[in-house]
Amino acid sequence: MAPLDVAVVGAGPAGLILARRLAQTSATFEIFERNDDVGGIWNIDAPGSPMYETAHFISSRTLSGFDDFPMPDHYPDYPDYQQLLAYIQAFADEFDLRRHVRFNTSVDRAGLTPDGLWELQLGTGETRYCRYLICANGVNWVPHDASWPGQFNGEVRHSVTYRSPDEFTGKRVLVVGAGNSGADIACDASVSADQAFFSVRRGYHFIPKYIAGTPSDVFGERGPSLPHWLEVRFFQVLLRMINGDLRRYGLPKPDHKLFETHPLMNSLILHHLGHGDCIAKPDVERLDGDHVVFVDGSREQIDLVIAATGFQRLIPFLEEGLLEFKRGRPQLYLGIFARSCPNFAALGYVEFASAAYSHFDKMAELIVADATAPAGSAMAQAFQDLKANHYPDVRGGRRYIDTDRHADYVEIKAYRKILDKVRKKVGLPKGGKS
Numbered sequence: 001m002a003p004l005d006v007a008v009v010g011a012g013p014a015g016l017i018l019a020r021r022l023a024q025t026s027a028t029f030e031i032f033e034r035n036d037d038v039g040g041i042w043n044i045d046a047p048g049s050p051m052y053e054t055a056h057f058i059s060s061r062t063l064s065g066f067d068d069f070p071m072p073d074h075y076p077d078y079p080d081y082q083q084l085l086a087y088i089q090a091f092a093d094e095f096d097l098r099r100h101v102r103f104n105t106s107v108d109r110a111g112l113t114p115d116g117l118w119e120l121q122l123g124t125g126e127t128r129y130c131r132y133l134i135c136a137n138g139v140n141w142v143p144h145d146a147s148w149p150g151q152f153n154g155e156v157r158h159s160v161t162y163r164s165p166d167e168f169t170g171k172r173v174l175v176v177g178a179g180n181s182g183a184d185i186a187c188d189a190s191v192s193a194d195q196a197f198f199s200v201r202r203g204y205h206f207i208p209k210y211i212a213g214t215p216s217d218v219f220g221e222r223g224p225s226l227p228h229w230l231e232v233r234f235f236q237v238l239l240r241m242i243n244g245d246l247r248r249y250g251l252p253k254p255d256h257k258l259f260e261t262h263p264l265m266n267s268l269i270l271h272h273l274g275h276g277d278c279i280a281k282p283d284v285e286r287l288d289g290d291h292v293v294f295v296d297g298s299r300e301q302i303d304l305v306i307a308a309t310g311f312q313r314l315i316p317f318l319e320e321g322l323l324e325f326k327r328g329r330p331q332l333y334l335g336i337f338a339r340s341c342p343n344f345a346a347l348g349y350v351e352f353a354s355a356a357y358s359h360f361d362k363m364a365e366l367i368v369a370d371a372t373a374p375a376g377s378a379m380a381q382a383f384q385d386l387k388a389n390h391y392p393d394v395r396g397g398r399r400y401i402d403t404d405r406h407a408d409y410v411e412i413k414a415y416r417k418i419l420d421k422v423r424k425k426v427g428l429p430k431g432g433k434s
Helices: 013-022 081-094 180-192 216-222 228-243 268-275 357-372 378-389 412-426
Strands: 004-009 029-032 107-112 118-122 127-135 150-152 155-158 172-176 195-199 278-281 284-289 291-294 299-301 304-307 344-346
Touching (some): 004 357, 013 029, 013 081, 013 357, 127 357, 180 195, 180 268, 195 268, 268 278, 344 357, 357 378, 357 412
Parallel strands (some): 004 127, 150 284, 172 195
Antiparallel strands (some): 284 291, 291 299
16 A cells, blocks of 8 residues: 555544645545544543533634634534534534544554654554654643642542533532633532632633623734733733732732733632632642641642643654653644654644634644645755744743743744744745635
8 A cells, every 4th residue: 555645643623624734735645533533622422532511612702713614603602512523523524524534543653664654553453654744633632640649538530530510519629720621620619519629839810701791812802902011911900800809719819920821711710719619729738538738738628639730742652752852742843843853743732822723724734735845846945944943932022931831832923923934935825725
């Protein structure tokens, strides 16, 4: 069997965006998907999915759709996971993308042959070869497990195992971690548990999903363009007016300026903290029998700990040593291309404070251009030179807190400008629409 020109791992949103782009070329390609349908993490029935029954998109319907395929008008501002899955499946149907996908087929190992082809060991026992490999398998599958010293009589679980608020009935529940999922799950526990507790390591800014009756991302996107320092000052004053002093809720004061972390789009947790349905606690120090002890010396009797401590950004099927990793993140040009492997790219490994899918499409355009550029062509040479020598400031001079979570963070406006410049340098025509 002849080698494929391109192989893509994963048929979630990123993989489908790539499939639509690749289908417009003459390249031979396949998408390998280990589950039985498209959808990625939004398929709650997929083994290992981190989805839970109360999950909603944190960006709004208005700004979150695929290019040239907006979300239905009857969807709410913040669709739930079932609506997102139906929308992703409708996208696959609209552009006839399922025919490019091999379902129930995992890629267990990928390595380079001496002649530069990728050798893929599939879960079916087959071996396939391709000239260019694209990782689009997502970053929310391998839990970053938390552990604390001490012995505990209760249950400790990562949030990836959480599905329904019914799991909290009759229990005293501690949720550890103030990401968006952690805040959501703490809200569920506030309603369903006998008592909920919310442990945070540092202070955060809590952004409401609506400002002046408008989804917050739409409010920010369509408002006047302000210098960054003025934008930060304006929104910090606005949040102070809306939320007040967060210390009144038992939360620590934020130790950073607004927009120096990934947005925490949840103000409902403040409602529950203000009503006593949830009690804020500092970081966990240790476990002690029926109790959890916190760094301030306080302790609480707890039945269940949910560790909303994030996920590892691994590429588990990739042969060790092919990519450099720092702080658990693959080191990629533009967060996309391997500098050391001329025929490897990843989509979905860049983090930013904006709806993802339209930006993924712009990245996918570059990936497909690199993957299909004829050997020795001006475009192929331009990509090679950029990967070797181009080190742009993808943060646009912005500061983000020094955590692993923000190690591959970009400022989306600066990043989009860089992508446009790269498009021009490699010779892509203006526009770039599908």
